[in-house]
Amino acid sequence: MTTKNLLFLPGDGIGVEVHAEVKRIIDWFNKRGTVTFNIDEGLVGGACYDAHKVSILDETVDLAKKSDAVIFGAVGGPKWDDVPFDVRPEAGLLRLRKDLDLFANLRPAIVYPALADASSLKRDHVEGLDILILRELTGGTYFGEPKEIVTLEDGQKRAVDTTVYTTSEIERIAAVGFELARKRSNKVHSAEKRNVMVAGVLWNDTVTALHKKSFSDVELHHILADNCAMQLIRWPKQFDVIVTDNLFGDVLSDEASMLTGSLGMLPSASLGAEDENGKRAALYEPVHGTAPDIAGQNKANPIAMIASFAMALRYSFDLGEEAQMVETAISNVLDKGLRTGDIMQDGMEEVSTTAMGQAVITEMEALS
Ligand code: NAD
Numbered sequence: 001m002t003t004k005n006l007l008f009l010p011g012d013g014i015g016v017e018v019h020a021e022v023k024r025i026i027d028w029f030n031k032r033g034t035v036t037f038n039i040d041e042g043l044v045g046g047a048c049y050d051a052h053k054v055s056i057l058d059e060t061v062d063l064a065k066k067s068d069a070v071i072f073g074a075v076g077g078p079k080w081d082d083v084p085f086d087v088r089p090e091a092g093l094l095r096l097r098k099d100l101d102l103f104a105n106l107r108p109a110i111v112y113p114a115l116a117d118a119s120s121l122k123r124d125h126v127e128g129l130d131i132l133i134l135r136e137l138t139g140g141t142y143f144g145e146p147k148e149i150v151t152l153e154d155g156q157k158r159a160v161d162t163t164v165y166t167t168s169e170i171e172r173i174a175a176v177g178f179e180l181a182r183k184r185s186n187k188v189h190s191a192e193k194r195n196v197m198v199a200g201v202l203w204n205d206t207v208t209a210l211h212k213k214s215f216s217d218v219e220l221h222h223i224l225a226d227n228c229a230m231q232l233i234r235w236p237k238q239f240d241v242i243v244t245d246n247l248f249g250d251v252l253s254d255e256a257s258m259l260t261g262s263l264g265m266l267p268s269a270s271l272g273a274e275d276e277n278g279k280r281a282a283l284y285e286p287v288h289g290t291a292p293d294i295a296g297q298n299k300a301n302p303i304a305m306i307a308s309f310a311m312a313l314r315y316s317f318d319l320g321e322e323a324q325m326v327e328t329a330i331s332n333v334l335d336k337g338l339r340t341g342d343i344m345q346d347g348m349e350e351v352s353t354t355a356m357g358q359a360v361i362t363e364m365e366a367l368s
Contacts, residue, residue, distance in 0.1 A: 004317055007067040008041040009060070009096075012080075012089060013290025014353075015045075015073025017298065018305035021357030022071060025306060025326065028361050032368065035319065040067065044096075045075025045089035045290075055092030061099050065281065069316040070096065071309060072285035077292045097137055100281040102270035103169070104176045105135040105249065106311070107287060109236075109256040109266065114334035118261030118343050121233065126259050131239045132180060133256055135249025136173040137270055139165050140199070142246050163199045165245065170206040172273065177243035178215035187219040187240040191228040191248055203245065229255055253287065262342040263288035264301030267308035269315055282316045284308040294341070298352040301340035303330055306360060329363035 006026070010019035026037045042048075042060040049055055055075070064070045075089035083089075096102070111119060111129040119126040144162030151157055174190065181188045190207045194200035204222055211220045223231070225248040231238060232252065236259050244252060257266045266288065272281035286304030294300055307330060313323035338359050339348045351359065 003036045003038060004068045005038045005040070005066070006312075007060075007064050007070045008039050009044040009064075009070060010041075010047075010073040011045040011075040011290065012047055013074060013077050013292055013295035014288075014300035015075065015290055017295070017300050017353050018286065018302040019071070019073045021302035021353060021360075022305055022309045024357055024361060025309060025364070028364060029322070035317070035322070044072070044092040046077055046080040046083075048092060049080060049083055049087055049089065053087065055087050055089055056095055061096065064096055064100060064283075068279070068282075069312045070100075070283040071312065072096075072283050073305065074286065074288060074290045077290045077295070094142070096283060097270060098143070100283065101138060101272045102281060102283055103136060103138045103273070104173055104271045105137040105253075106180070106269040106271070106315075107133045107135065107249075107253040107256065107266065108268075108311075109133065109253075109260050111260050112265070112331050112334050114331070114337075115261045115265070115343060118345060120258045120261075121236070125236060129236055129259060130184075131236060131256065132184065132241045133249060133253040134173065134177045134180065134241055134243045135253055136165075136169065136243075136245045137249075138246075139169045140246035163197065163245075163247070165199050165202060167202070167206050170203050171210050174207045174210050174243055175214070176271070177241050178211070178218045181218050181241040182215075185240040186217070187221070189221045189223050189228065189239055189242045191223050191225040191242055191244040191252065193225050193248075194222075195224060199245070207243070225252070228252060232256055232259070257287055262301060264304050264340060264342045265307070266304050267311050269308070269311040271315065280316065282312065284312045284316075298354060299341050300353045301342050302353050302357050303340075303360075306330065306357070325364055325367050326360070329360045329367060332363045332367075333359045 010016040044056050109131050111126045116123045116127040141163045144164035149159045177188050192200035192203040194204045270283045310323045310326040313319040337348045338351050344350050
């Protein structure tokens with residue numbers, strides 16, 4: 001029997017509530033006895049600021065580096081809108097991404113059959129949709145220097161963000177994209193803005209060269225990021241894997257989330273490079289935030305968080321069967337008509353966060 005070490009960072013708002021449902025699923029696996037998960041827990045975001053006046057402690061980052069996977073909830077909320085910029089809740093997450101070198105962010109957008117009508121698009125546009133947006137996560141506009149607001153001689157202020165990418169940064173994310181595509185429908189769209197940004201020119205050249213050198217069996221398309229945004233709405237099924245930079249990936253993956261119906265359904269994984277022992281740093285989190293409008297009311301949809309844990313089972317622990325069991329349980333619960341408020345439809349039964357979590361466990365019990 002193997003033991004896996006998880007670091008739980010629930011964060012703020014509904015992050016705490018949806019985390020509790022994953023904890024119950026882990027308890028279920030632990031009781032079953034084929035795999036054992038040890039859980040350490042830490043503070044991050046606003047909760048950490050309230051306790052320690054920083055958004056994450058150094059010792060928590062060290063624990064994250066030692067763990068087999070970090071299970072992250074969400075951070076932020078109006079309560080911390082006025083805290084200093086460098087200790088704002090999001091800074092804790094950005095530091096984890098940077099210190100663990102989590103350069104590859106996987107965001108699947110899958111439309112469960114029972115939810116095809118919940119999408120903003122027509123059923124035939126999204127039914128059976130299964131696309132993966134792969135976002136570069138540690139470079140580009142969010143980290144490039146200079147990043148500053150300066151006061152000019154005439155008293156005006158000027159803000160500067162800088163988009164920076166090196167060849168190796170582009171190569172390593174593109175390689176992950178090609179490798180994932182080989183396990184899927186073997187098609188990659190690389191999205192950038194080479195028409196107006198030199199970072200886009202280098203991105204395009206580098207992806208083209210890597211494709212030619214090592215991945216010529218994979219179908220590669222280059223697409224301008226703005227056209228990609230349009231095509232995602234026009235006909236999303238044309239895509240399989242979309243690989244793109246940090247800024248465009250942030251926007252395109254949120255757009256893709258609407259194809260699936262609700263932010264509450266979207267899991268994500270962030271992976272680092274493999275070390276010499278083949279171990280990859282990894283952080284799993286739902287795409288959604290802390291949802292202050294429903295926090296503390298037992299209304300949050302826990303499926304994105306639970307599905308993020310299923311990604312951990314698959315990508316960090318090679319437990320594909322267990323991952324599939326969790327995903328099938330989610331699909332079955334939806335087929336039976338259970339819905340949290342965000343995905344509620346006529347004729348379905350509205351349930352709470354805890355009831356949805358329990359229903360997934362009941363299905364897992366039935367499947368095992
Ligand atoms: P949000 O994702 O928190 O909420 C957007 C809308 O979707 C809300 O109406 C919310 O109720 C709904 N929603 C989101 N997740 C849901 C779920 N699981 N179940 C049911 N409904 C759900 O985004 P926001 O309102 O823009 O941000 C709120 C706070 O969260 C802000 O402080 C923001 O900075 C933070 N945030 C954090 C992360 C993160 O930690 N990774 C990501 C996004 C936003």
